[in-house]
Amino acid sequence: MQEKNARVLSVQGVKRLPYYLKLLKELQAEGTRYVPAAAIAESLGVYEVQVRKDLAAVSSQPGKPRVGFSVSGLIADIEHFLGYDSANVAALVGVGHLGQALMSYGGFEDYGLDIAAAFDRNSALVGQKIHDCEVFPMERLREICAERKIPIGIITTPADQAQTVCDQLVAAGIKAVWNFAHVRLKVPDGVLVQNEDMAVSFALLSNRLAQSMQEGNK
Amino acid sequence: MQEKNARVLSVQGVKRLPYYLKLLKELQAEGTRYVPAAAIAESLGVYEVQVRKDLAAVSSQPGKPRVGFSVSGLIADIEHFLGYDSANVAALVGVGHLGQALMSYGGFEDYGLDIAAAFDRNSALVGQKIHDCEVFPMERLREICAERKIPIGIITTPADQAQTVCDQLVAAGIKAVWNFAHVRLKVPDGVLVQNEDMAVSFALLSNRLAQSMQEGNK
Numbered sequence: 020m021q022e023k024n025a026r027v028l029s030v031q032g033v034k035r036l037p038y039y040l041k042l043l044k045e046l047q048a049e050g051t052r053y054v055p056a057a058a059i060a061e062s063l064g065v066y067e068v069q070v071r072k073d074l075a076a077v078s079s080q081p082g083k084p085r086v087g088f089s090v091s092g093l094i095a096d097i098e099h100f101l102g103y104d105s106a107n108v109a110a111l112v113g114v115g116h117l118g119q120a121l122m123s124y125g126g127f128e129d130y131g132l133d134i135a136a137a138f139d140r141n142s143a144l145v146g147q148k149i150h151d152c153e154v155f156p157m158e159r160l161r162e163i164c165a166e167r168k169i170p171i172g173i174i175t176t177p178a179d180q181a182q183t184v185c186d187q188l189v190a191a192g193i194k195a196v197w198n199f200a201h202v203r204l205k206v207p208d209g210v211l212v213q214n215e216d217m218a219v220s221f222a223l224l225s226n227r228l229a230q231s232m233q234e235g236n237k
Numbered sequence: 238m239q240e241k242n243a244r245v246l247s248v249q250g251v252k253r254l255p256y257y258l259k260l261l262k263e264l265q266a267e268g269t270r271y272v273p274a275a276a277i278a279e280s281l282g283v284y285e286v287q288v289r290k291d292l293a294a295v296s297s298q299p300g301k302p303r304v305g306f307s308v309s310g311l312i313a314d315i316e317h318f319l320g321y322d323s324a325n326v327a328a329l330v331g332v333g334h335l336g337q338a339l340m341s342y343g344g345f346e347d348y349g350l351d352i353a354a355a356f357d358r359n360s361a362l363v364g365q366k367i368h369d370c371e372v373f374p375m376e377r378l379r380e381i382c383a384e385r386k387i388p389i390g391i392i393t394t395p396a397d398q399a400q401t402v403c404d405q406l407v408a409a410g411i412k413a414v415w416n417f418a419h420v421r422l423k424v425p426d427g428v429l430v431q432n433e434d435m436a437v438s439f440a441l442l443s444n445r446l447a448q449s450m451q452e453g454n455k
Contacts, residue, residue, distance in 0.1 A: 030441065033440060033441055033444050034437050034440065034441065036440055037419070037434070037436045037437050037440045038421055038437075041419065041436075063421055064421060064423060100444065100447075101440050101443050101444050101447070102443040102444055102446055102447025102448075102450075103443060105447060105450070107443055107446075115338070116334050116335075116337045116338035116341055117334075117335070117338035117342075119334045119338075120333070120334035120335035120337075120338050121435065123334055124335075124435055124436075127435075127436065127439065129436075130436050130439055130440065130443070131443065132439055132443070170446065171442070171446070194446060194449070194450075195442060195445070195446045195449075197438075197439070197442055201255070201259065203256055203281055203282055205282060209449075211442070211445055211446060211449060213438070213441060213442045213445070215435075215438055216255070217339065217342055217345075217433075218255045218259075218342075218345065218347075218348050219252050219255045219256075220415075220431070220433050221345065221348055221350055221415070222251060222252065222254055222255045222319050222348065223248065223251055223252065223431060224389070224413060224415055224429070224431045225319050225320040225321060225325055225348070225349065225350070226251050226318065226319050226320055227413070227429055227431070228320055228325070228388065228389070228412060228413045228429060229318075229319070229320025229323060230320075231412070231413075231427075231429060232320075232323070232412075
């Protein structure tokens with residue numbers, strides 16, 4: 020049942036799950052054991068019907084009348100759905116501002132992401148520790164990723180180096196690439212790529228703003 | 238015609254436009270005046286039919302038989318569609334690693350984004366210039382944004398400060414908020430919010446990876 024439902028949750032639905040999770044963990048920390056869908060909806064500014072639909076897609080727990088859903092049960096189900104309960108170990112390549120921002124981002128530990136090793140070609144960075152993560156030279160990328168069976172590669176290099184880095188990650192056995200460089204990467208079948216291109220994100224915002232300005236001028 | 242077509246381009250289509258633009262500008266720099274849809278498709282790893290559909294949605298220029306589309310014409314049409322030809326001036330709040338990564342991101346100048354002022358409550362940062370952009374104290378946010386009529390606010394603060402900063406930006410007349418903090422912001426009607434939440438992006442990747450692992454194990 021859960022398998023089947025899992026496929027019907029939209030990308031927008033998956034994007035709401037981390038917010039549910041954050042709220043549920045806050046409730047758990049306060050000692051709350053049950054939460055009604057209406058309370059989740061109000062806290063996050065989402066319609067209650069949407070909350071019920073999202074939760075039904077990832078959890079088979081029935082809400083109890085009057086008290087609502089089990090907080091710990093929902094946390095476990097959402098974490099399982101998002102794969103946070105399996106090891107999400109990542110290697111990061113490119114320890115510039117963006118790389119360091121990701122390495123020091125406070126939110127990831129809660130979301131099952133462990134940036135286990137970082138790589139940079141700048142020898143001044145090699146050997147440094149940034150938030151408990153050591154920076155290694157590029158020459159050791161293949162060896163370390165293969166040895167530790169790291170499944171995720173994060174690319175925060177300049178665009179002109181990203182494809183080379185991607186090829187090295189794939190050769191080292193990476194299964195998924197989280198790409199922050201402004202370039203479309205070529206990967207073999209079976210390797211996932213998720214692009215997090217700031218220029219592309221900005222294009223969406225700029226287009227929405229331009230359209231809303233046009234609407235406003237009509 | 239363009240207005241009508243503009244509404245049918247999907248979010249995925251808008252996301253492809255910056256890649257077309259990057260390629261077209263590279264071609265222009267090399268002196269190429271015309272490009273066939275097939276060449277664009279091959280360079281970017283997109284189906285030709287998709288390229289034709291995307292370009293038809295944003296440009297009324299007919300491709301010439303054998304030679305293809307005018308490079309400069311497409312650049313102008315895409316830039317207009319994305320609003321890059323109007324002033325996309327932004328104020329950034331929160332000059333940490335992520336804020337500095339955005340301020341020094343090389344791609345934005347090409348995309349019409351000008352981060353004109355940055356703000357931080359850390360007095361050690363105030364007065365510094367990062368990539369030609371001055372860092373001001375929070376106390377001057379409202380005055381500077383209102384005076385310069387800045388339409389876009391970029392929030393790169395920790396999550397617990399983001400709503401307060403957002404309220405200040407809205408009070409200063411901001412029309413669109415680009416939010417990198419892991420929190421759902423509340424804004425009045427008429428203000429756009431685009432969330433660029435790393436934890437949410439990671440959730441998508443983790444979920445895709447978990448599903449592909451399950452498929453693989455079947």
